[in-house]
Amino acid sequence: VVISKDLRIIEQCKIAISEWLKPVGLEIKPEKTRICHTLNPIEYNGKTEEPGFDFLGFNIRQYPVGKYKSGKSGGRRKGGFLFNKTPHKMLGFKTHIKPSKKAVKSHIEVIKGVIEQHKTAPQSALISRLNPIIRGWSNYY
Template identity: 60%
Template sequence: MGYSKEIISEWLQGMGLELKPSKTRLAHTHTKYEQEQPGFDFLGFNIRQFPAGKYSSAKSTNGKKLGFKTIITPSKQKQKVHYVQIANVIEAHKAAPQAALISHLNPIIRGWANYYATVVSKEIYSDIDHLTYQKLNAWAKRRHPKKNGGWVSKRYWQSIDGDNWVFATRKEGSSPLRLLKHADTPIVRHVKVEGESSPYDGNLVYWSSRMGKNPEMPNRVAILLKKQKGKCTHCGLFFREDDVMEIDHIIPKSKGGKDEYKEGSSTSTQTLPR
């Protein structure tokens, strides 16, 4: 393990960086070591490796099965902090209108769920949604102590788009304000970096296509490269590093075309090699 630390230190030195001892810890990700559970937390994520069979095992760069797979989830600490924040907001809105409570909760739920949308979060999202429902149910019943459970449910929950339990307002002639659910956030898996690519390798086309931005690439070009997944919309081929690129309008500006990025619109733009 000490050897790994030396390799990382040498790699960082090339960029003028160094490890800070007080914030550096070596940990096993697969097996228990000296009473420490495998895995570690980093930036709110828990990274751990689990034994896996031949069909689900991770592979090395040369295709060899490693016998385990890496699972990244929201850390237990961040799950607890997030739920406590939700519970505190509900508690602070005992006498507030339902719309006010929803308006305060939605940004909290949206931000947290989006942050963890690239890892294994679906089951955790469902768990937190269930805990939130229990807290909201207690909130609703406390407001109407003389009403039965059925009445309370009809007052604060609705059936919307096939979901029979949506915490939402009831307003005649207007769309209901609904509480977001963590589980409604789509999971979009992180795409592994190709080969030995690095943000420091100068491959502007690859990193612009991947991230939609690059300090050495014009912002408009980088955005379009990402939208087009690194391909030319005219010929369908991938751009190369030495291609000269130009932003063209599908409808020329002289004929009414607009300078905007609307996807699927005749006024959107495309990047073409010259």
């Protein structure tokens, strides 16, 4: 994952990473490589790329918001005091990191399978089988 405000920097990084991988016999797979914006759809290589991306089962995306729910940048507050004297600046968006649709679908399929296997089992057996699966998934996300 390469994140930058400047598209040229991302393209330069893509070339640098390709060169870095060559000596060890690896290459960037075009079908697995996406250049996108986290807030707005963009036109890239003749395709419209939707905002956000999936990484390690997470979906990272930004959503536009009004001034009362906006994220802020700038100085840190501690004990009511502003440290580096720069006031907070409204960003106009919030960053959401949540489980990807693919990860949620996979988790639901696993749960369905366990429920299917334990149709005739007592309720306590089903619960004891589901609890570690759900707890593990929740702890990861």
